[in-house]
Amino acid sequence: MVFTHSLPLVPVPASVTAGEGRMPVTASTLVFGDSPAVAQLVEAVERRTGIRLATTDAAADAGVVLGVDTAADVPEGYTLSIADRAVITGADEAGLFYGVQTLLQLLREDDRGWGLLHADITDAPRFARRGIMLDVARHFFGVDDVKRYIDNASALKLNHLHLHLSDDQGWRIHIESWPKLTELASTTSANGDPGGFYTHDDYRAIVEHAASRHMIVIPEIDLPGHTHAIGVAYPELVEAPVLNDSLVSESARLGQPLPVAGETYTGWGVGHSSVRIHEERTYDFVRDVVRELAALTPGPYIHVGGDESLGTPQADFDLFAARATQIVVDAGKIPVAWHEMGSAENIAEGTIGQYWGNTVPQGTHAEEAARFVERGGGLIMSASNVSYLDMKYTEDFPLGLTWAAIIDVESSYAWEPTAVLDVPDTAILGIETPLWSETTKTMDEVEQLVFPRAAAQAEIAWSPKDAAERTWESFRERVGGLAPLWQSEGVNFHAAAEIPWSER
Incomplete structure (x- = not known):
């Protein structure tokens, strides 16, 4: 070259x-x-x-x-x-x-x-799947903000938008057959900030705008955990919160409330919620939600979550994973799930796994991810210690968290998706770089965390891994040259000190 x-x-x-x-x-x-x-x-x-x-x-x-x-x-x-x-x-x-x-x-x-x-x-691209995620559950972002996110991500040749539409803090998509979800469970966000939800027309507008930028929308309903908000609307569907020691201590450290059954939850803690896995009504709910989402979503995927179900017994989790992924298949879509769902032996054939563990896998994460490949699916790589856009750039950066890592731009650039897991390279479908929104209330704040690190992730996904210019020294010069373009597009990027930013 x-x-x-x-x-x-x-x-x-x-x-x-x-x-x-x-x-x-x-x-x-x-x-x-x-x-x-x-x-x-x-x-x-x-x-x-x-x-x-x-x-x-x-x-x-x-x-x-x-x-x-x-x-x-x-x-x-x-x-x-x-x-x-x-x-x-x-x-x-x-x-x-x-x-x-x-x-x-x-x-x-x-x-x-x-x-x-x-x-x-x-x-031409290295990977067919080049994704970015936006968490609209912990903080809600309206249609115009999501369109702006799509525009700036697709300009970097990213082509999948994963919308995290539900979590403990809120439910963000109207479901005609279960109207209380948006009546009662969409009103707030993390920290008690304002909530919101997408009507069907709102969601269609997002999907259509994404398509005009050659981007596929992947809606996620996180199950069986991260489901406290469902219980605010339909208490009969959700178990009482499981208050583990980590949740209690972290909530105390942050000065945040603990979850209470039937009440909106504004903290950040995870692992305390679960739908009622042995109630047939639960599967009626999942089936209805998937059916409505499938009708609204022209893309081939529906994401069913599966992460951090810490209070759910393994046998119950296995049962739910098998039934939920099959419900998605029956609706004519390909199920996607976080890597923990690979712990269930009978997930539907062809289910795609999303790996969010470290670049050095911990515990059983690698085995769980490999299960998707064994059952005819592939893997999306979202290694949290290098690709999570909500991590801080530096320890004192005003936005973001640090639980996965402190990720400066160079760290975000310096990883190889096929080197993390012991699976064939062909099993790696591509990458996705997630933005979780505990600390971001506005799109300006989101963009501070996303750019320029999304550009690093985009290059990993698009460019040949052995290209002569796939080096940090080259990248930092080239991404610095995007400053005038980003400024003209109104991108509120973080002018990281390690980048030589161009003025013209």
Whole structure:
């Protein structure tokens, strides 16, 4: 690969050759193409530069040409050439969209005005699954905030949005057949902050916006634990809280209340809640919720949680895991679950596991994750000590937690998803980088934790692991070059001291 640090590209492409010079971009620069990516490019250039590019019906007249080569057999791939004109050819519409994101990173201002840096790029993703998660249960984020999250994540070529829609602190999606969930269990958030929920139209708007950015939405209803909020609405479905020693001591340290059956819970403690696993009514509930979510969700996945069910006996957990994953299959979707659900022998065939243990697996985590592979599924890697976006950058950072690790940008960049577990590389479907929202009340606060570390995770997911520029020294230079673009898009990124941030 030929590369110079003048090309601030993140993720680094599979192949890139930097050219000499730049292609001027002015109000007379014309754009040709019949893809939705044309309007997205025109709008993004105007936000960045104030220049409103015009479109043309004649490719020969255009300075920027966008198209799709339907004969190309490289899903999400693209080629980009910038010299006297810029030509982006996607292998599909997603590839064209990602080519536009790369073009926007090459749009720079100097003393001569705006221009596109000369380059020749051939690019395609390493992993098909490149995810990011937003916890809307502990703190709620409205539709416009979620759209903003989608826009900024998809610009980094991330293509799955995992929405954590329920937890002990709140239930965030309206279910027609169980209306008390949003009437009674959505009103608050962690720390007693305001709550909220998505109507079906709200959720559809999120899904449609994600699709326009080639992003699949994965809804999660966390079960059988993390279910205190369900009991606020329907007490007959949930067991009394199990107050373990860790929960009691941590609640006292933070000055937070302990959970009380039937009352909204505003603390952060985990492991105290469970649905009633031997009540048939519980499975009526799960079936109804999955049925409604499946009807609203065009993507192939529904996430059923499975983590931190600390008060649930193993035999009960096994029974629930088998039934819940099969309910998702019966609804025509692929179940996804946190790695603990791999402890259950009879999870549905093809269930996908999400590993959130450390890069050095602890306890039984590795064995639990491997069970998904044994039963015909794959694994999403979300190693918490390197990929959790809600961890603090430094010990004194005002937002975030530290239970998994303190994760500076370099630590976020320095891991390899296939090196964590003893499973075939082909079993690793990709990565997901989660944002849990105990400490974040606003999207500005979310973005402080997410950016620039989401860019590190995006490069791990997209770029070849053996690429010459897949090094920390290269990455820190390149991600620093994104500052002007992020500023023009209103991204409230953390200007981490280890990054040399560009001004133009």
